Amino acid sequence: MSGMRKSNNVDRTVRDLALLERSASTARVLNLLSVSALYRNETDYIERPFFTSPRLNESLILKHRIRSDEVGVLPKDRVTGTKVILPFERTDLKIGGRSFMVEQKGWRDVVDDICGAYRNPERDIHVLQSLSELPSLDPFLVREQMRRRGVDISTFYFNISEADIAQMYSFVGKQIEVLLDVSHRNRVDGSSWSNRIIRMLLSPVQGESIQPIRSALRLDPDDFEEGVFAWKGFLYYQWVLSDLRPQLAPFLREILTMKVSGFRDREMERMLDAARRRLADRVNVVLEEVVGAIRVYEAAFNDLTRNGKPLAFSNFMKRTPEMFVLLGERIGALSHVASYWRFRFPQGVVEKVPTDELLEIVRDFEYSLGGEG
Structure with missing residues (x-):
């Protein structure tokens, strides 16, 4: 494929694809492959995809530090770029994949080739350029960027990675427990119940158990979905700032x-x-x-x-x-x-x-x- 970099002797990032998927931070990697595995049969996922190309829609996109052997790949002197990785086999990431950098020479031809005759390469190029403008790929920033750029994308794509959820768990727990205390002061099974709701709030899909928070905020179901997304965003940024x-x-x-x-x-x-x-x-x-x-x-x-x-x-x-x-x-x-x-x-x-x-x-x-x- 034109413009692709082979993984077996050039791209160490692609060679470590399985590890990257398991341990990458939310801000560094947009893992569309995992979103596909979870939601590919959902109507909203099908009707409002991130990319029109099925291959791009199962890629991993990352903010990548330019190495010495990659200097000159991009048209301007930069220390980071936006890399798109296309796994050879989505069920076995250990065998690696192929990659290209947004804005490298010939990258538009690569996207056109990936999209194929019945897709919309210009729309996908627009999305990639919008991602390239960002300093990170955290879902809250990406969602607002896509709104500003007029791109309608399913909410399934804007979630915190499992690696970051594990680290955020104890940090955000106290705030969530305070709110649960406001909504259910006399709850007996507080500890285990709180832990379940904390996990559910930080995960991609919320269930009925989270309804006490909706009651505490006095929000109707539609506003509640947007409110929870905003709340997760602030919790996420608080956590990142505490580490930074x-x-x-x-x-x-x-x-x-x-x-x-x-x-x-x-x-x-x-x-x-x-x-x-x-x-x-x-x-x-x-x-x-x-x-x-x-x-x-x-x-x-x-x-x-x-x-x-x-x-x-x-x-x-x-x-x-x-x-x-x-x-x-x-x-x-x-x-x-x-x-x-x-x-x-x-x-x-x-x-x-x-x-x-x-x-x-x-x-x-x-x-x-x-x-x-």
Whole structure:
């Protein structure tokens, strides 16, 4: 297939496909293969697919860090790209698959070939370009991006990965238990009942057991579905932020103090010092924006649980999915900055970096965070 990269001797990501599907984070991988396995017979899945091409609709899409042997694959200098992986056999991922990068040379021809004569390659190209614009693939950001781009997609596609659900479980449990306490203060089997509802809330499909939450929020069934999605979004972003914040202080300390090597003149030194200071300021501004948005949610939640105002909280939940654009883009950019830095400079490793390389990294980070770049 034109433009495809063979997995057996080139693409390590594709070679580790089975591991990727099991352990990948929600923000890094959009696992359409697992969505297909769960919902392929559902009417909404069939009528509102992510892609019109059946092959693309059973792919894995990931935000991929560009390796040294891939430099030049994309038209611009980037440290990350959007990779599409097409498994050779969806029932046995160990045998790998083929991949292409969105915006690599000839990628539109690849999509056209995959879609075939009776599909809609332009629509699928539009979806891929929309994903490529995003800093991460978390479902709340992706859903709002598709809404902005006028793409109608089934809600089955916007779920948190099993790997992240396992890690989120204890983090979000306290908030959910507080709300359950508001709705059923005299429940006897509290612990096991709470655990079942926590698991159900974080999973793709909710059941009847979650109805006490709907009662507490005083929402009709249609509004409740949207409200639960919004609530999961804020829980997800709270969890991601709690993991991200401890990484930012050492990152800033290191990038501000790292020594440089190689030829440099005063002008380059001045540019690097100014770029480092701008980056540090930008990181703090973006972090404050994220914290501020989450505080608005926390205030509304406290209004419900402490002051008994369910309508205020439920109205907030119905109004706020658009906040996911800000949260998803900002948290995605901060995660990219912190994770790429730690990938390039493992903790505890002290080294001098060529001036031009450090300047390039700092400028890329600035650009990712919406600064000068």
